[in-house]
Amino acid sequence: xxxxxxxxxxxxxxxxxxxxxxxxxxxxxxxxxxxxxxxxxxxxxxxxxxxxxxxxxxxxxxxxxxxxxxxxxxxxxxxxxxxxxxxxxxxxxxxxxxxxxxxxxxxxxxxxxxxxxxxxxxxxxxxxxxxxxxxxxxxxxxxxxxxxxxxxxxxxxxxxxxxxxxxxxxxxxxxxxxxxxxxxxxxxxxxxxxxxxxxxxxxxxxxxxxxxxxxxxxxxxxxxxxxxxxxxxxxxxxxxxxxxxxxxxxxxxxxxxxxxxxxxxxxxxxxxxxxxxxxxxxxxxxxxx
Amino acid sequence: xxxxxxxxxxxxxxxxxxxxxxxxxxxxxxxxxxxxxxxxxxxxxxxxxxxxxxxxxxxxxxxxxxxxxxxxxxxxxxxxxxxxxxxxxxxxxxxxxxxxxxxxxxxxxxxxxxxxxxxxxxxxxxxxxxxxxxxxxxxxxxxxxxxxxxxxxxxxxxxxxxxxxxxxxxxxxxxxxxxxxxxxxxxxxxxxxxxxxxxxxxxxxxxxxxxxxxxxxxxxxxxxxxxxxxxxxxxxxxxxxxxxxxxxxxxxxxxxxxxxxxxxxxxxxxxxxxxxxxxxxxxxxxxxxxxxxxxxxxxxxxxxxxxxxxx
Numbered sequence: 001x002x003x004x005x006x007x008x009x010x011x012x013x014x015x016x017x018x019x020x021x022x023x024x025x026x027x028x029x030x031x032x033x034x035x036x037x038x039x040x041x042x043x044x045x046x047x048x049x050x051x052x053x054x055x056x057x058x059x060x061x062x063x064x065x066x067x068x069x070x071x072x073x074x075x076x077x078x079x080x081x082x083x084x085x086x087x088x089x090x091x092x093x094x095x096x097x098x099x100x101x102x103x104x105x106x107x108x109x110x111x112x113x114x115x116x117x118x119x120x121x122x123x124x125x126x127x128x129x130x131x132x133x134x135x136x137x138x139x140x141x142x143x144x145x146x147x148x149x150x151x152x153x154x155x156x157x158x159x160x161x162x163x164x165x166x167x168x169x170x171x172x173x174x175x176x177x178x179x180x181x182x183x184x185x186x187x188x189x190x191x192x193x194x195x196x197x198x199x200x201x202x203x204x205x206x207x208x209x210x211x212x213x214x215x216x217x218x219x220x221x222x223x224x225x226x227x228x229x230x231x232x233x234x235x236x237x238x239x240x241x242x243x244x245x246x247x248x249x250x251x252x253x254x255x256x257x258x259x260x261x262x263x264x265x266x267x268x269x270x271x272x273x274x275x276x277x278x279x280x281x282x283x284x285x286x287x288x289x
Numbered sequence: 290x291x292x293x294x295x296x297x298x299x300x301x302x303x304x305x306x307x308x309x310x311x312x313x314x315x316x317x318x319x320x321x322x323x324x325x326x327x328x329x330x331x332x333x334x335x336x337x338x339x340x341x342x343x344x345x346x347x348x349x350x351x352x353x354x355x356x357x358x359x360x361x362x363x364x365x366x367x368x369x370x371x372x373x374x375x376x377x378x379x380x381x382x383x384x385x386x387x388x389x390x391x392x393x394x395x396x397x398x399x400x401x402x403x404x405x406x407x408x409x410x411x412x413x414x415x416x417x418x419x420x421x422x423x424x425x426x427x428x429x430x431x432x433x434x435x436x437x438x439x440x441x442x443x444x445x446x447x448x449x450x451x452x453x454x455x456x457x458x459x460x461x462x463x464x465x466x467x468x469x470x471x472x473x474x475x476x477x478x479x480x481x482x483x484x485x486x487x488x489x490x491x492x493x494x495x496x497x498x499x500x501x502x503x504x505x506x507x508x509x510x511x512x513x514x515x516x517x518x519x520x521x522x523x524x525x526x527x528x529x530x531x532x533x534x535x536x537x538x539x540x541x542x543x544x545x546x547x548x549x550x551x552x553x554x555x556x557x558x559x560x561x562x563x564x565x566x567x568x569x570x571x572x573x574x575x576x577x578x579x580x581x582x583x584x585x586x587x588x589x590x591x592x593x594x595x596x597x598x599x600x
Contacts, residue, residue: 010448017451021451021454022454025455032466033468059388061467062467062468062469065362066469066472067359067361067362068361069358071486072357080486081482081487084489085490091491114364117379118388118393123391
């Protein structure tokens, strides 16, 4: 009898704890979902970017298991974890392009390649790379001799990246004002690194290593750093020159459809705040029409 | 208790001259104090736990490819390892979305490697040998025990089955909210990420859990909530690596239960409870080795099932 009573009490206690557990889980679930949704909706023009290859934000939030492999593998340490005080869901990876942009230094979108849960989806890059190599192969064996297939693959992979689209603020842009720039773009205390595009090795080949931006000196009569340092090149951004009716010349960096939103232009822009900013996750049409 | 063991009648209690201290001709008190200061397994375990977590930290700090990622998902020398509970949640979410086909081969490899590894190592060996939260909770537990002994606080205990309620609950929650809700709360992941990639405000949450464990209920998170531990309990059910209990060496002093993190797993050490001459500790056991260290008669030992008969 006593034993039976005890099991009854135990059962009642267990049901009570279960009810409390269920209620608290429901509250937590609702809370977490609400906070994540709220954070995203409130920050439509958020400045934080998702790493290359990130799938649709809604799916990204569940696909990302917050393991940190992308954070670990990035050679320029562009990818960071979001804390609870940041404008993104806790523990998800982001890139703050103004602090450190993705300059494609790894040459193979490693962050997406390493992601085990396809929150950063790599297959698109792989396919684009293979397609590009196939296209070269179809030109015959002669074409392969003059071309580095690795380079072809890398370029193709870069081009399918879509993090966002750069948008120019014409009011502050030095080029639009007709001003030049000389010196280090972000000052002596800036810690970001960049693989320079406009500076070449002495033998004329491309520089492979990323150097601290504070070590770079630039001299420009008209500031065109965002144009010349763009890792994609003239398919993404050009300096448009217009001759006015009165004979004077005006300039403007012109963002094109090839822009991947990597954020190098935002990082290197010497004005404070940056005159060119990446609109996270948006398409070219959404920003420019 | 293993799920597969049949219920049997207990063996008759040992007579006084069958007890190990009488065989040695020692007074019981003296016999009990025999391995008082032995900490072999505890030291090994702590060293291993610190080593593993340090390996994560070093890999990131010095950019080495030793053990990358965090405890939610990692790469050991390029070989993927994934937290199975996260994987279960992802699979639950995939029922509703068409996400499943996109999962990578590395996901499959990582999931099965870890499941196979821990089904061999057994029980919740992850908890006491790897988990950084466990390490903190061990100290919290000591403090808690001290406070209970001094009668500053009262002990509150709940049913262990609650863990499975949370286990199923968080999977359902993942299914309905389409979020990995548990990973936001998981102190294992939080601590692991904080150590490797730098601390954040979220550590306050871990502090809350630890404080709760100290002042209210001993080992609350590990015992009654943590679905990761519950997952290991399920996976480690049939493992060959286990702690073996030999009745003839046991003096029923129950010191092992005092130090054990999951005392219910040592039910057979009480006099007159054991049903066999030999018992293997079940899947809630964290393979921590506290009982192995403390046992005065060396009745408890690590073993590989099957292999111990051959050797």
